[in-house]
Amino acid sequence: MTCMQLLLYSYPYVTRFDLRRLMGQKIKLTKSTIDKLPIPQMGARVDYFDTDCKGFGIRVSSNSRRFFVLKRVKGKLTRVMLKPYGVITPEQARVEANKAISKLYDGIDINAEKAKDNLKGMTLADALKKYFETKTLKPRTVENYGDLFRLYLDDWLHKPISGITKEMVATRHLNISNQNRKAAANNVMRTLRAVYNFANELHDDTLPPNPVKRLSNTGQWNKIERRQTVIPxxxxxxxxxxxxxxxxxxxxxxxxxxxxxxxxxxxxxxxxxxxxxxxxxxxxxxxxxxxxxxxxxxxxxxxxxxxxxxxxxxxxxxxxxxxxxxxxxxxxxxxxxxxxxxxxxxxxxxxxxxxxxxxxxxxxxxxxxxxxxxxxxxxxxxxxxxxxxxxxxxxxxxxxxxxxxxxxxxxxxxxxx
Known part of the structure; x- marks a missing residue:
């Protein structure tokens, strides 16, 4: 769909002359001008750029109006979304836009930094949820992993995954084992190891070493003999x-x-x-x-x-x-x-x-x-x-x-x- 067709769809009651004027239109982004901007139909989005601050604009859709910065950095067109109109004023947004533009010119990937900041607060529950969403697992496997975490690591679920230490792993494994659940102790820690490795990949290998390694380094894994019973x-x-x-x-x-x-x-x-x-x-x-x-x-x-x-x-x-x-x-x-x-x-x-x-x-x-x-x-x-x-x-x-x-x-x- 061309820009003209998209705008015709978005504004069915606006003439082609007006549409040409709207496409790529630069306006002074103030409260008065933003309040007068037409609202497009559901599913359509229209960008307006500020006349004073190059690359600073606002994206208007049927249910939101959000400020952004659009700049080409190192040959790559980068869009950084700022806070919505109403949460911040146009004047505050212009200040934030100038800061973002300065970072982009310095070669800082703002979107990547935002993603890392989100990951810093990732809890064990967040990591498990993301693991389930990303991996192709059988429903039975998802159920088993969820049960293991719920039964044995429930008090860890809302802790940052980066805060799970080797000592915590060793102590919890020993406690579960002492409840005559040696196989369960091994299974829950193997599952934790897999989820932690997955989260570390999302963090670009910035998490501490996998704490479950402690069990291997100290020989703490329980030795489970394979059941061999039959009916004589x-x-x-x-x-x-x-x-x-x-x-x-x-x-x-x-x-x-x-x-x-x-x-x-x-x-x-x-x-x-x-x-x-x-x-x-x-x-x-x-x-x-x-x-x-x-x-x-x-x-x-x-x-x-x-x-x-x-x-x-x-x-x-x-x-x-x-x-x-x-x-x-x-x-x-x-x-x-x-x-x-x-x-x-x-x-x-x-x-x-x-x-x-x-x-x-x-x-x-x-x-x-x-x-x-x-x-x-x-x-x-x-x-x-x-x-x-x-x-x-x-x-x-x-x-x-x-x-x-x-x-x-x-x-x-x-x-x-």
């Missing part, structure tokens, strides 16, 4: 029977599918009916840890579970819930009930390990197991790039895995015996 094969019949006796059919079928597919709990909980094809006997886990959809075939036993779920369908989710997510969230009550009956303690993720450990090597090979579990193949694993698994080939493997697990769960007996 000899206890699978007890657990299997207890699962089948659960009164809640949604959670009963949910736990059974976790055991017989090795899926992660959230992957299965977020499964929608639109991702289930009963005719083709396949289902697709869309919400996965690595972000890659996982298409899995159904064994006969798994197909029967989905059929039962379909007959009891309540909403768009295979495992419906009553909260705002509309899908199943918490099954701890039922897991605890199974433990009370069987004296076997386990978590939902233990079901994934139980699935993998019982079929690995005996029923499926390493590449097939990785495919079923949606594990990524390393970049250095050249062979994996040549191993292509069709759904029908995986169906045979899934059926063999199901049959093997059913044999263990029923001690060789048929399910209805």
């Amino acid at each position: 094969a000899k206890q699978l019949p007890q657990v299997f029977q207890a699962i089948q006796k659960l009164e809640n059919p949604v959670i009963r079928d949910y736990i059974l599918l976790l055991l017989f597919t090795g899926a992660r709990r959230r992957e299965m909980a977020c499964l929608r009916w639109e991702s289930v094809d009963l005719e083709a006997k396949i289902f697709t886990l869309m919400v996965t840890k690595n972000g890659k959809p996982l298409i899995l075939p159904m064994s006969n036993f798994i197909y029967d579970i989905f059929n039962k779920r379909k007959a009891l369908r309540e909403n768009d989710y295979v495992f419906p819930g009553h909260g705002k997510t509309e899908h199943l969230i918490d099954s701890r009550k039922q897991v605890n009930a199974i433990t009370q009956i069987t004296a076997v303690e386990f978590t939902l993720h233990d079901l994934r390990r139980t699935f993998a450990s019982n079929i690995s090597g005996t029923v499926v090979g390493g590449y097939e197991l990785k495919r079923l579990l949606n594990h990524s193949f390393g970049n250095d694993d050249v062979t994996a790039g040549y191993v292509i698994h069709s759904i029908e080939k995986l169906r045979i493997i899934m059926q063999e895995a199901t049959d093997h697990l059913l044999m263990l769960c029923t001690a060789g007996k048929k399910i209805n015996e």
Whole structure:
């Protein structure tokens, strides 16, 4: 849009002669002349320049009138916005404009200085908010990071991020660890480290060294052993029977599918009916840890579970819930009930390990197991790039895995015996 067209749009009732007079018009910026300036339509802005102070002007829009300075410095046209008309008078604005022009001629980047001044007061909460706005993160990650800061760093959120010291980090990490939350202590400090590095980049590396370095330099990080628990094969019949006796059919079928597919709990909980094809006997886990959809075939036993779920369908989710997510969230009550009956303690993720450990090597090979579990193949694993698994080939493997697990769960007996 040309300047003439823009002004015609802004002032539909002004003649072309008047528009030519308005374009680039220089006026003596006084209270009287500013009050008489026409107001443009919504979305349009018009600049007027002062006759006495070169580069000093006022920008008029439908809802504001703000003074500015416009100068070419080192070949670059630079606009510095001053305070709005009404907050300062034209006379005060002219004084501020002369100061700004003097700085610009001295090579000072006023806009960059303003940005740095804004960053100086950046709090931890500000940095976290900016981190979320800039990074491409999964909603679950955003929720987890927010929870960590809210639960363990709530009293730091409104402190300047530059004021967080090594001593503060070391003490807080130790306090959280002493509450039997060693993994949480590590996680919150790793998150703080990432947010601090991000804020330091915004500050052009002017923040103090990352205070979380103290934990590495002193060896304070907690050593967390990876959980390796599974349900022992000899206890699978007890657990299997207890699962089948659960009164809640949604959670009963949910736990059974976790055991017989090795899926992660959230992957299965977020499964929608639109991702289930009963005719083709396949289902697709869309919400996965690595972000890659996982298409899995159904064994006969798994197909029967989905059929039962379909007959009891309540909403768009295979495992419906009553909260705002509309899908199943918490099954701890039922897991605890199974433990009370069987004296076997386990978590939902233990079901994934139980699935993998019982079929690995005996029923499926390493590449097939990785495919079923949606594990990524390393970049250095050249062979994996040549191993292509069709759904029908995986169906045979899934059926063999199901049959093997059913044999263990029923001690060789048929399910209805």
